[in-house]
Amino acid sequence: MALQHTRSRSFPCGSQGAAIVKVDESLLSESTPSSLSSLADRIKGLQNLYESIDDLLLLPHIQRSIANECPQKCLDEMMEGYIMLLDACAAAKDVVSVAKRDAQELLSGVRRRMHAEAASTYLSSRRKLRKMVQKASFLRKKQNLGKGYEMRPVEKLLMDAKSATLGMISSLFFYMMGTKAHSCGSLVAKIMESKRVEETEFTKVDAALMSFMHNGDDGVKFADVLKSMECSIQIVEEGLECLFRSLIKTRVVLLNILSY
Structure with a gap:
């Protein structure tokens, strides 16, 4: 289950409270994912979360509360x-x-059967990928959410959703670089400094490629490993595209509330 629901007295609507969505702890986990499939599941969980947030933000009393009672600092942080x-x-x-x-x-x-050329291009691109990760600006920014004011359920939900999303993307980068996740310190520093390589689909392909090139392993078997990884990456890519659209939609809903 990616979502939980509780009743809240913070946002009354007549005699009944609003159903407030809570972020499941599994989405907030900073642990290294076990596979691309588990990452895809986590992305799907975030999509479901943002759909629930959108439903919540459509409630009139929630909109009034955000527009009229949410601290300006909180609004600025959210946007x-x-x-x-x-x-x-x-x-x-x-x-x-x-x-x-x-x-x-x-x-x-x-x-x-263009093994040497293809391998050289692949390994060169892997190095470029590492540089792309290092340049990701959001990884260098400190997260000081909710400092200086008390967050109510909806505000906390939005902040937790942000943390869960950034955590998932950080985990994705850790996984692709074969670097063990850490709960503190910047991702960029950890990827640069880490001596320990975690086994992932990517590191397995790296190892299989070396074995294939140097030991003459079965090309058909290696091709099957590559094809399996390509299919898994495709699922993650499609999930990220859907999540990106969900983020745009939720931001538009918030902008409409604040400009009302």
Whole structure:
């Protein structure tokens, strides 16, 4: 279950309270995902979360509360936060798109028996991917959410959704770089400094490629490994595109509330 619902007395509507969505702890986890499939599930959970947030933001009493009672600092953080989320999601889409293209080109090279050229291009692109991750601006920004004011349920929900989304994208970058996730410190520093490589689909392909090139392993088996990773990347890429559209929609809803 990606979502939970509770009753809140903070936003009364007649004699009944509003159903407030809570972010499931699994979406807030900073642990390294076990597979691209688990990442895709996490992205789907975030899509469901933002759909529920949109439904909540359509309630008139919730809209009035945000527009009239939410501290200005909180409003500023929320709107700035959605710009950051869109930038982060766009960066993730770019990185995943490059990774998918690399897998496709390497697979094509293996099938055409252009092993050395394809391998060189793939490994060079992996280094470029690492640089793309290092340049992702959102990874360098400190998150000081909710400092200086008390957040109510809807405000906390929006801030938690932001943290969950940034956490997922950070986990995606960790996973693609084969770097173990850390609960503190900047992602950029950890990726640069980490000596430990976690086993992921990407590191498995890296290892299989080295074995294939140096030991003459079965090309058909290696092609199957590549094809499987390409399909998994495709699912993640489609999920990120849907999440990006969800973020735009939620931000538009918030802008409409604040301009009402």
